[in-house]
Amino acid sequence: xxxxxxxxxxxxxxxxxxxxxxxxxxxxxxxxxxxxxxxxxxxxxxxxxxxxxxxxxxxxxxxxxxxxxxxxxxxxxxxxxxxxxxxxxxxxxxxxxxxxxxxxxxxxxxxxxxxxxxxxxxxxxxxxxxxxxxxxxxxxxxxxxxxxxxxxxxxxxxxxxxxxxxxxxxxxxxxxxxxxxxxxxxxxxxxxxxxxxxxxxxxxxxxxxxxxxxxxxxxxxxxxxxxxxxxxxxxxxxxxxxxxxxxxxxxxxxxxxxxxxxxxxxxxxxxxxxxxxxxxxxxxxxxxxxxxxxxxxxxxxxxxxxxxxxxxxxxxxxxxxxxxxxxxxxxxxxxxxxxxxxxxx
Amino acid sequence: xxxxxxxxxxxxxxxxxxxxxxxxxxxxxxxxxxxxxxxxxxxxxxxxxxxxxxxxxxxxxxxxxxxxxxxxxxxxxxxxxxxxxxxxxxxxxxxxxxxxxxxxxxxxxxxxxxxxxxxxxxxxxxxxxxxxxxxxxxxxxxxxxxxxxxxxxxxxxxxxxxxxxxxxxxxxxxxxxxxxxxxxxxxxxxxxxxxxxxxxxxxxxxxxxxxxxxxxxxxxxxxxxxxxxxxxxxxxxxxxxxxxxxxxxxxxxxxxxxxxxxxxxxxxxxxxxxxxxxxxxxxxxxxxxxxxxxxxxxxxxxxxxxxxxxxxxxxxxxxxxxxxxxxxxxxxxxxx
Numbered sequence: 244x245x246x247x248x249x250x251x252x253x254x255x256x257x258x259x260x261x262x263x264x265x266x267x268x269x270x271x272x273x274x275x276x277x278x279x280x281x282x283x284x285x286x287x288x289x290x291x292x293x294x295x296x297x298x299x300x301x302x303x304x305x306x307x308x309x310x311x312x313x314x315x316x317x318x319x320x321x322x323x324x325x326x327x328x329x330x331x332x333x334x335x336x337x338x339x340x341x342x343x344x345x346x347x348x349x350x351x352x353x354x355x356x357x358x359x360x361x362x363x364x365x366x367x368x369x370x371x372x373x374x375x376x377x378x379x380x381x382x383x384x385x386x387x388x389x390x391x392x393x394x395x396x397x398x399x400x401x402x403x404x405x406x407x408x409x410x411x412x413x414x415x416x417x418x419x420x421x422x423x424x425x426x427x428x429x430x431x432x433x434x435x436x437x438x439x440x441x442x443x444x445x446x447x448x449x450x451x452x453x454x455x456x457x458x459x460x461x462x463x464x465x466x467x468x469x470x471x472x473x474x475x476x477x478x479x480x481x482x483x484x485x486x487x488x489x490x491x492x493x494x495x496x497x498x499x500x501x502x503x504x505x506x507x508x509x510x511x512x513x514x515x516x517x518x519x520x521x522x523x524x525x526x527x528x529x530x531x532x533x534x535x536x537x538x539x540x541x542x543x544x545x546x547x548x549x550x551x552x553x554x555x556x557x558x559x560x561x562x563x564x565x566x567x568x569x570x571x572x573x574x575x576x577x578x579x580x581x582x583x584x585x586x587x588x
Numbered sequence: 589x590x591x592x593x594x595x596x597x598x599x600x601x602x603x604x605x606x607x608x609x610x611x612x613x614x615x616x617x618x619x620x621x622x623x624x625x626x627x628x629x630x631x632x633x634x635x636x637x638x639x640x641x642x643x644x645x646x647x648x649x650x651x652x653x654x655x656x657x658x659x660x661x662x663x664x665x666x667x668x669x670x671x672x673x674x675x676x677x678x679x680x681x682x683x684x685x686x687x688x689x690x691x692x693x694x695x696x697x698x699x700x701x702x703x704x705x706x707x708x709x710x711x712x713x714x715x716x717x718x719x720x721x722x723x724x725x726x727x728x729x730x731x732x733x734x735x736x737x738x739x740x741x742x743x744x745x746x747x748x749x750x751x752x753x754x755x756x757x758x759x760x761x762x763x764x765x766x767x768x769x770x771x772x773x774x775x776x777x778x779x780x781x782x783x784x785x786x787x788x789x790x791x792x793x794x795x796x797x798x799x800x801x802x803x804x805x806x807x808x809x810x811x812x813x814x815x816x817x818x819x820x821x822x823x824x825x826x827x828x829x830x831x832x833x834x835x836x837x838x839x840x841x842x843x844x845x846x847x848x849x850x851x852x853x854x855x856x857x858x859x860x861x862x863x864x865x866x867x868x869x870x871x872x873x874x875x876x877x878x879x880x881x882x883x884x885x886x887x888x889x890x891x892x893x894x895x896x897x898x899x900x901x902x903x904x905x906x907x908x909x910x911x912x913x914x915x916x917x918x919x920x921x922x923x924x
Contacts, residue, residue, distance in 0.1 A: 409780055438775035443746055445839060446799050450830040454823060455792040462788060463780045486791060486823035491866040492897075493787045503782065528828045532870035 279326040282578035282585060283553060284430065285481055285522040285545030286330035288371075289313050290357040293334070293350055297341060313549060315361050319368060325546070325553020328575075329585045332358055333372040333400035335550075336434035336453075340377070340405055347376035351386055359394035367588030372400030372430045375418065378408070383418050391425060397582050398428030398477075403460035407436060410460045411467030423473040428581055430479045433457045457485025462494065465514070471507040477581055478517045479543060483524035487514070488532040518581070520545030521573070525559030539569035543578050623664040624909065627916035627923060628891060629767065630818060630860045630883025631656070631668035633698065637690035638711075641677040647887055648673055653698055656886060657705065663891030665884075666913070667923045669707040669767070670695050671737040673887075675714075676771050679742050684713035688723050696731040707920055709737035709767040712755070715745055720755045728762060734920050735765030735816075740797035741773055747797045748804030760810035765919055767816045770794045794822025798852070803834065805843030807851040814919065815855045816881060820862035824852070825870040856919070858883030859911070863897030877907045881916050 294311070322330055339350045351374040358371035373390035375383040390396040399422065401410065408414055410431070422429055433456045435448035442452075457480050464470045464478070480487070487494070491514065497503060498510040506513075515537050522545035524530065533542065544560070546553045560570060579586045634651040643649075651673075660668060672691055678684050688711040695708035710727030713719035727733040736759065738747065745751060747768065759766060770793045772785030779789075794817050801807045801815065817824075824831065834840060835848035844851065853875050860883035862868065871880065882898075884891045898908060917924055 407779065411780070436776070436779070439773075442744060442773075442796060443800055443803075445803055445837075446796075446834065450834050451792065451795050451799060451827065454827045454830070455788060455795075458788050458823075459780060459783075462783045466780070466782050483826070486788075486795075486826050488866050489820070489823050489826040489862075489870055490788065490791050492861065492864040493791075497783065497787055523829050523833075524826075526829050528870050528873040529826050531873050532826055532866050535865040535869050 278557070279328065281325070281327040281329075281544050281553065281557065281574045282582065283322065283327045283330040283546045283548065284479060284543045284578055284581075285432075285520045286318065286332050286548045287335045287550075288315070288318065288332040288354075288358060288361065289334075290354055292353050293339075296346060296350055297337065315365065315369070318548060319365065321546075321548055321552050321554075322368070325555075325557055326574075327544075327546070327553045329368055329370060329582075329588050330546075330548070331370040331372060331397050331430070331578075331582065332361065333430055333432060334374050336402060336432060336449075338400070338402045338432070338434070339374050340402055340434070344376065344379050344382070348379065348382045348386075350374070351376040351382075352389070355386065355390045355394055355396065359390075359396070362395075367585065370397040370582055370585060372396065372398045372428070375399055375401065377401070377418065378405055378414055380414075380417050384421055387418070387421055387425070387427075391427070395584075397584070398430055398479075400430045400432060402434040403431050403456040404434060404436060407438075409463030411463035411465075411469040416469075419469060419473050419476065423476050426475040426477075428477045428479065430481075431457065431460060432481055433485065454482060454485040457481055458487045458490060459485075461485070461487050461514070461517070465494070465506070465510055466497070466503075468506060470513040470517075479581075480517055480519050481522060481545065481547075483521055483529045483533045483542075484517075484519045484536075488519075488529075488536045491536055515541065517541065518543050518577070521560065522547035522556060523551060525556040525563070527563050530560075530563045534564075539565060539572050540577055542573045543581075544574050623666075624895075624912040625666040626664055626882050626891065626895070626912045627920065628660070628665045628668040628884045628886065629816060629881045629916055629919075630769075630858045631670050631886050632673035632888070633670040633695060633706075634673050635691040635694040637687045637694065638672050638674075638678065641681065641687065651887055653702070657702065659884075659886055659890050659892075660705070663895050665891045667705055667707060667920075668884075668886070669709055669734050669916075669920065670698065671709040671767060671769060672711050674771070675711070675737070675739045675769065678711065679714055679739065681713075684716060685719045685723070687711075688713045688719070689726070692723065692727050692731055692733070696733070704923065707734040707923065709733065709735045709765075712736055712738065714738060714755075715742045715751065717751065717754055721758055724755070724758055724762070724764075728764070734922075735767055735814075737767050737769060740768050740770045740793040740822075741800075743774070746800030748800035748802075748806040750804075753806070756806055756810050756813060760813045763812040763814070765814045765816060767818075768794065768797055769818055770797075770822060791819060791822040794818055795824045795827065798822070798824050798855070799831070799834075802831070802848055802851050803840050803843065807855075808844055808846060811854075816919075817855055817857050818860060818883065818885075820859055820867040820871045820880075821855075821857045821874075825867075825874045828852075828874060853879065855879065856881055856915070859898060860885035860889060860894055863894045863901065865901050868898075868901040868903075877903075877910050878915055880911045881919075882912050 373396040433453035435452035710733040770790035772789040
């Protein structure tokens with residue numbers, strides 16, 4: 244019996260991989276019964292105002308037509324189908340990074356209120372990462388205060404770069420300092436560096452540029468000392484860390500290079516305290532690598548809905564060599580610790 | 589570590605399968621082992637003609653063939669297939685044809701001076717297609733080169749760019765080996781203070797080049813070309829799901845009659861700067877051990893470095909021997 248790979252996508256291919264460590268087989272059977280209660284930390288929402296403002300920017304070839312027909316119910320249907328109890332929603336690329344500063348402020352506020360309303364309308368089903376009108380620092384600080392203290396957001400959602408500036412850039416410092424004070428969860432979503440958006444015909448930026456941009460922002464946070472300066476921020480990186488786990492030796496070697504200023508804490512200490520969600524990376528090739536870097540306690544379930552579904556990611560995870568305990572931690576337990584308000588949901 | 593994926597590591601059922609064992613099973617290296625007679629397919633040299641084009645980092649500036657041989661001897665490298673230490677100064681240079689020729693003459697002389705120790709990937713004056721074709725003829729027919737060296741991109745042109753098609757067609761006719769070496773595209777330079785381009789951008793540019801060759805249909809159209817990609821494929825294995833999803837698009841699927849995985853699995857991947865479990869665990873889920881080659885990136889890294897890294901990746905002895913020598917011997921039989 245050849246077991247299925249997520250990339251080969253043989254739909255009913257079994258998890259009974261003959262080469263998998265045999266001690267896992269019985270437990271795996273048991274775990275199959277527990278196909279619900281997931282917490283999806285990478286789940287997009289759209290508001291009518293946002294779509295109207297971002298419309299053409301949001302369009303890219305090959306993306307799912309669902310985005311123009313999305314309603315909270317579309318999300319709920321997919322969540323139910325994929326065993327997701329709660330989704331922490333956020334904006335996808337380009338976030339509110341376009342247009343005039345006033346438009347960004349208005350859109351961030353409007354999106355955050357919309358998400359808070361979704362959470363109130365469907366108790367236990369939705370949380371949200373607040374959008375911030377960066378790089379406007381004062382407005383971003385105001386939005387943090389409003390979204391945390393009034394709307395009870397579950398964290399903030401940041402893009403990996405803004406106009407080529409990565410998250411360790413001094414321009415973001417006051418915002419990250421405030422998030423540190425609040426011990427916030429910071430979810431980052433990739434966005435392509437503008438100059439790399441159309442490097443090759445027929446290859447959308449999401450295919451290659453998204454992954455590398457996450458890796459860049461991780462490098463920026465670590466090597467500027469920002470990660471060490473914000474030890475209480477719980478960072479979540481998308482898509483299993485972009486490409487970081489594959490390149491990890493480049494990071495550890497750079498830290499040891501003569502002339503590189505010493506970091507307060509070892510590179511691996513920082514990389515291992517971050518969280519990594521598995522959307523578009525719930526396959527053995529990526530997660531074998533991620534599993535070399537972090538324990539399952541640092542992995543989170545994510546879907547990238549509406550571009551991908553919870554069912555796809557759940558099936559992908561089942562084909563990886565996690566123990567039932569590990570998988571249940573990835574599906575729900577790790578996220579429930581980050582977002583305790585959904586613990587009983 | 590994950591057990592090998594039976595679909596990706598296609599030889600799963602038998603003896604040739606990659607066996608990445610769980611960590612506790614790994615054995616300490618034996619001191620008395622015979623020399624592995626490694627073949628290093630990623631080994632930079634510093635031809636004077638290229639060095640004359642611009643300043644080089646200190647350890648590159650002081651390179652000599654003896655330095656290379658000393659490192660090779662120390663770690664048990666029998667043969668290194670050489671390439672120039674950087675290519676960007678050559679791309680578009682008005683005298684690129686002359687410089688490429690002199691680099692190739694230099695590399696060939698090195699091979700004659702130290703028989704059996706050095707092969708060569710010929711330098712080509714990309715993106716000058718006519719110049720490339722002329723140099724291919726000279727390098728193969730006169731110098732008996734072992735393959736060609738290219739950058740992963742030239743400006744905004746990636747390897748599957750239609751403009752380069754005549755070069756690949758000629759190389760396909762010769763059933764040539766193409767060593768694709770990454771660089772940092774201009775638009776990705778100096779993005780993050782303190783983080784040099786190679787750390788992140790090299791890997792990504794290799795991935796872009798692979799995407800270009802695959803999705804342009806170049807790879808499937810020219811099945812006799814044997815590509816070697818650096819650093820375990822850049823970052824391609826890690827984002828494999830993006831490749832397989834994109835390949836389902838109708839325009840791409842038409843150009844990939846055997847599927848995208850067929851192409852990705854027939855390429856070769858050398859392990860310089862990637863001889864660690866984070867990269868190898870992933871690569872091995874995708875390709876057979878037969879596609880993995882030993883490479884060092886000397887003088888940026890040493891053979892001992894990479895060999896030591898590989899020893900910690902959980903390969904069994906047979907797989908290690910294939911990576912160190914056996915797989916490369918099939919590509920470069922003259923070093924048998």
